Amino acid sequence: MKIESVDLFYLSMPEVRDIADGSQDAIVIRVQAGEYVGWGECDASPLNCIASYVCPMSWSVCKPIRASVEGQRLDGPEDIHRIGDLVRENSMDILQTDHTLSGIDIALWDALGKRLNEPVYRLLGYDRAYPKTPYASLLFGDEPQETLYHARQVRDLGYRAAKFGWGPFGHGAPEIDAEHLHAAREGLGPEGILLVDAGTVWRDRVYEAAKRCEALQEVEATWLEEPFVSNAVEAYSALAPMLLPVGLAGGEGCHDVYMARRMIDEAGLAYIQIDAGRIGGITPAKEVADYAAPRGITYVNHTFTTHLALSASLQPFAGLAEHTICEYPVEPSEMSARLTSERILPDEEGQIHLPDAPGLGVEPDPETLREFLVDAEIRVGGQVLYRSPTI
């Protein structure tokens, strides 16, 4: 079948606040291929994704992404690989490319799955999707008391694992961070899996991270995530041995397979966290899973937003039985919470399962798309290059 059209929907909460919550806006992608409709989502700035999709050509390897997608054949997985290669080649000089390609690649897998009547994970070569243990992803409170309160809350909700991140963590004295860590442990109870996300707060300053190792060990955190920015591999590898037995986690900033492989090979990670909505889609995410598993690195999805993004991010490691932990959005914005009518909910054991349905198994709700759609327009040289599509 042929890719007939690609539409980009820019969604947003009426007010976007200056907080560590990436679920306040969204860029949802609809691909029409033959008679099938595929949906995808980038975890990225909507306007930047739109610009890279429609921008005028600057030169032969600085073309708009649409030049390599619309009109292409889509008959099997090899076409998705081919289209991805074409996009990366023709749009090499647009930095935003990998983020935008992500949502398109996801939508192509969804459309292909629907056509072939298979869940995406089967098209990726997995026989089955194993259940995953979702961890609730939360922000540290402003005060340790608030962190304690939230930790108790997620425990009461039945989560076995919780991740605390951002907020004041890493910005003040190490003693205050330690108080937050102990509060989180207290709230989760001794059995709870406690994960900590530093949100790149120390950029590449190993000595700052080193001051928090002892408290992380005391509270028996399972991992410390993103103490540094994604490319600061030397800083990661310097910290890793100091942190043990706490594992080092990172990788959500990786926007191609090369970056992720380097993190796996050189950063001393125990966990590689990949967002299918950033790395270029399900295709490169699966490559990373294939690379990580035999090297003893646990693959974990990065997902903070919608259940469409969640399904996409789970597919690449669905068949890895030992890679059990998964990020699960717990407090998304109303818009992100309502994006899909189907939801991937924990069962009575608190485990989650990918839908056994063609494609991704979840779809945006047209009502939600309509309600949160942002009216946007880009004009260049008298021509309208983009105008918000109708649903």
Add this chain to the structure above:
Amino acid sequence: MKIESVDLFYLSMPEVRDIADGSQDAIVIRVQAGEYVGWGECDASPLNCIASYVCPMSWSVCKPIRASVEGQRLDGPEDIHRIGDLVRENSMDILQTDHTLSGIDIALWDALGKRLNEPVYRLLGYDRAYPKTPYASLLFGDEPQETLYHARQVRDLGYRAAKFGWGPFGHGAPEIDAEHLHAAREGLGPEGILLVDAGTVWRDRVYEAAKRCEALQEVEATWLEEPFVSNAVEAYSALAPMLLPVGLAGGEGCHDVYMARRMIDEAGLAYIQIDAGRIGGITPAKEVADYAAPRGITYVNHTFTTHLALSASLQPFAGLAEHTICEYPVEPSEMSARLTSERILPDEEGQIHLPDAPGLGVEPDPETLREFLVDAEIRVGGQVLYRSPTI
């Protein structure tokens, strides 16, 4: 002084062709700081840079770049470092950030140099700017005869060095590439410095590059540039020993210091090529020069477009006396050729010298800006976020 305003000028030739010529459009940046005006340029897609500068905030580290620039103090070099750090932190989740920051950083150095009445290279800590040997940057001809013709032409123009790249090279049989290489050598004469640019044609396929090593050695090429994409470090390091004594060159795709340092440490490069208009500006480019020099790697600018970009790209290694070779735009589009009224021209020995003038020493010509300005507008949620500025 305070940064009062930042304007982005999108320029373009009336027709942009699907060829390996990145000089067909441009994004020029004007910064007003106190009573001084600084100019900069990104070597990047104009619409994408504009989008990242004005986009609505998505969350706390996905802010438009302007949020971290406008209204900031600019009194010394430390302010430019501070603003760059702020941009990278606040716009971390916008991939396009480094490209856009590049032109802003350059304009800030220009404005600061004017205020302190010093050329930028002196503000970077260099006592003087050493002359550089420009190489003419050309495309391979469609046929070897055409390559020969162009090689003779640049030799007649007085260039001691020339680089041939892109075009058919690497796409067909190795024998045809060899014919082009011999034609280039014949045209330049035995004394000419011959450089070859593969334009990432083999992505990360070492075996394809290996088939061309013998011909490159026969014609005594000084370097082979970008056989692979910038992140494919393993492929670079595998090729490097096969290529000797021909050197390996690369790095123009680096969009931060981490990537460049990795290329220096692990890719087996003899030459690291940095575009100040892509890596985030003069500030990170100078960091790369500082890192490369003591490691015996020769720093080379990447510049294919204007003399504004050329001045910016030369500043970071102006004071490195041994790093003599520099890229020099020879066949830019009419728009790029006319962007600045001052030009950096070879002297009677064929050497070029940075202007001994405050800032960058070259400025856009208002007439050219007006003539090639593209009318563009971005509206989101009923608000005009961008409209082409007046000059």
